[in-house]
Amino acid sequence: MTPLSAYLLVGALVFAIGLAAALTRRNAILVLIGIELMLNAANLNLIAFWRFGPNPEALIGMMFAIFSIAVAAAEAAVGLGLVIAIYRHYNTTDLDQLNRMKG
Amino acid sequence: MSPVFYLLAAITIAGGLAAVLLKKLVHCALAAAAAFAGLALLFLSLDAQFAGFVQFLVYLGAVAILIVFAILLTRNAEEQDGGLFSRTWFAGLVVAAAVFAVIGWAVLRSGSVLPNQLAVPTATVRDIGVALMGRYVLPLEIVALLLTAATIGAVIVAMHEKEGEQ
Numbered sequence: 127m128t129p130l131s132a133y134l135l136v137g138a139l140v141f142a143i144g145l146a147a148a149l150t151r152r153n154a155i156l157v158l159i160g161i162e163l164m165l166n167a168a169n170l171n172l173i174a175f176w177r178f179g180p181n182p183e184a185l186i187g188m189m190f191a192i193f194s195i196a197v198a199a200a201e202a203a204v205g206l207g208l209v210i211a212i213y214r215h216y217n218t219t220d221l222d223q224l225n226r227m228k229g
Numbered sequence: 230m231s232p233v234f235y236l237l238a239a240i241t242i243a244g245g246l247a248a249v250l251l252k253k254l255v256h257c258a259l260a261a262a263a264a265f266a267g268l269a270l271l272f273l274s275l276d277a278q279f280a281g282f283v284q285f286l287v288y289l290g291a292v293a294i295l296i297v298f299a300i301l302l303t304r305n306a307e308e309q310d311g312g313l314f315s316r317t318w319f320a321g322l323v324v325a326a327a328v329f330a331v332i333g334w335a336v337l338r339s340g341s342v343l344p345n346q347l348a349v350p351t352a353t354v355r356d357i358g359v360a361l362m363g364r365y366v367l368p369l370e371i372v373a374l375l376l377t378a379a380t381i382g383a384v385i386v387a388m389h390e391k392e393g394e395q
Binding site: 133134140142143147148152153158183197198203206207208211 | 230234238241245246248254258261264265268271272275276277279280283284287288291295296298299302313314315316318320321322324325329333336337350360361365372375376379380382386387389
């Protein structure tokens with residue numbers, strides 16, 4: 127197994143774990159943690175391709191990963207703000223109980 | 230592969246699994262922080278120093294703290310009846326396993342085609358700064374705008390509802 131495939135497999139496993147967290151847990155905060163794990167797995171792939179691919183001096187994969195981290199931070203802030211707003215309104219963060227769009 | 234890689238991969242995957250499986254939300258957040266730290270160390274092991282330290286600062290310094298704050302602010306929600314997992318957990322697990330199987334199959338099949346460069350690329354912070362101010366200046370400005378909008382949006386969304394009733 128080449129180093130690149132090893133890193134890509136770790137990325138795939140972290141992505142699958144994050145997807146499982148987002149799809150199976152009932153708490154909205156855990157779903158957000160799962161989404162963060164998925165974004166991080168994608169960043170690991172980008173960095174691995176930057177490291178082992180051709181033309182690393184062009185910094186393309188690195189730039190993708192840095193911008194992706196910035197977007198993920200914005201996503202986390204808005205997502206957790208939404209969770210807190212929903213909790214204030216319904217007094218729960220259980221996604222099985224939150225099944226109405228209308229307040 | 231070096232033993233360091235296996236250690237870091239084990240930390241990352243164990244942290245991720247613990248984040249999914251643990252019962253208490255605070256423990257889940259700490260396990261997720263361990264996974265984020267493992268990923269940052271994996272970035273460092275890939276000679277991406279700047280991305281690794283950005284990962285440390287943003288994820289351990291900001292996102293993990295934000296998650297802990299959100300957990301503490303929604304404290305009463307922790308006692309849930311009917312288990313940790315949603316009613317459709319089995320379908321979710323099947324989907325996640327299928328996604329991993331497909332990605333893993335693709336990675337293992339294409340292994341011989343992918344390049345395997347041994348020369349260590351050098352990406353100094355100076356190079357990254359020059360690239361950010363030169364070729365990538367437009368995305369940088371857009372990200373700045375996005376972060377401003379997201380900060381304002383998060384504050385407005387999380388603001389107390391009584392503000393809107395005035």
